[in-house]
Amino acid sequence: MTRQIAHYGVLSHYPQPNRTEHVHIGIAVFLADGSVRVHFGHDLRKLQAIDPQVKLDAVRSWEAGLPRLLEGQTHAAAAAFVKSLGQWSLSDTLGRFAYTGEEEYLARVTAALHSLVSTPAKPSRERGEVSRLHIDLKTTFTAKGWLGKDITKHEIVERYPIGPMTTAEFALQNGRLHVIESLDLRTSTPSAKRQDARAKALVFDMAKQSAADSARYSILAGVGSPLMGDAKALMSRYSEHVFTWESAQDMSELMNILGAATGKPGLSLPH
Template identity: 30%
Template sequence: MSEKIPFTLLQIVPDRLRGEVLNVGIVLHTDAGPDLRLRMLPSRLSALMPNYSRVNLEEWQHSWLAAIQRFDSADERWLWLKQAMAPLRLSETGGTITSENAEDLEVQVERLLERLVMPPRNVATIVKSRARRSGLNAQLTAWLRTQHLYSSKLQDLSKNRVVSGYPLSLTEELFAEFALKNGAVHVIETLDLRGHNSYTKPLRNEASHKALVLDLAQDELQKSSQRIAIVAADDYSTMKPAVSMLSRKASVVVSMESANDRQWLADFISKSLHLSTLLDPISETPLVSARA
């Protein structure tokens, strides 16, 4: 039996005098009261209010939910939401979600957040096309494709898929190579150093870019998000500066030469996507020729 749940767009107004508004989520009108669903990139908020550049939305959400739980009735919770959540406000924009079950509801919520809150996908597509794909990126993509887990569509993040080109900051044109979701969003960056016998300036620039993406992910995503760096090299002693740079920004570094690391990656993706059987690890052998 389908269920109809009204929702209202949630906005933030950093400075009422300036009158600038940014969509940050939606609020579901449930029988128990307001159910907050946030989805916002702090880098976009910082464009309106620089002091908010490192706002931890996860902590905000926990504080709001904890405050709401103090009230027994749904009416009291709505009253608190409307009066005590500045600089947040409920918009006049809203509608109704029709869902068949709890899982369908989450899919509908994700679609609304993408449409009303996230940056336009056509802009993301333009910027993503500039990124150069390494052999390791192609290797990971091919492995995910064989498992029917890969998607280039951002909305498939909520459909147990690993998506490419996850937007972290459109203003800085930064996208994570891969992302998957299990409550929190987890990102993956690859750095293919195979086929090089010296640590050149282009490699240093590439490693710096990967580290920047992982650093931004630490600011933009939840504390529980994993920032995974997958690296491959013929001579790790020569490429130590690049690997060290990523290690400082990643929560996990996966070496393609380590069977244990590749097994960890397969298990992590399997469990995060709730697969019925665990994946076989990605092959250490490149599926495409390494760069000369």
């Protein structure tokens, strides 16, 4: 498939148009064929924090309505139209990303929304928002003697930066970059999990761009989740290996791979 280029601007809401206070709420994406797609952030509660009168359902409705009004317009014309709505603006400058197919497009959109729109998590809450699967993996890696802080010493490290605004959940370097991402489907809402899956796909894509020979591992939990089939299909496109947390065979295979990569295959888990 041919790679496409999309350009996007940030949509902002101004409670009082004559004042500077505002909040970013989403992005408008201009596609090569002249069509426009609008995407709002997953959580718009911060919008009500600065404008209690706003109706979130009404704002959400523009996700489908605004693209029809902007279709075929230049960026300047679109910005002027958005401004005419009274409380919104479209950024003067445009970002861009390349994509092939709908899945990669949505992964790029998720990354842009996370960077430009999402409210940063407070440090005090970050640990509480980590998935149970992440904690289980971290505990396992620690028990095996693999977890550390120095990736140059064949240690598995947490939150390793692999590109602009992109951080791997776990990474290992032994002459080859190994990237490990987990997706816990046992918790949260389906929409949040879909966004998580797209974000993981973006991490794998960035890992491949930064190191073409990188090894990429997906670990999924939640065999009973209705999202498991789609999640496996998506992860299979972006990672070399897809493992199921509940499968003893899968986990044994993963531990053997990582044991060889760290150079510490002989350490067994405590009983």
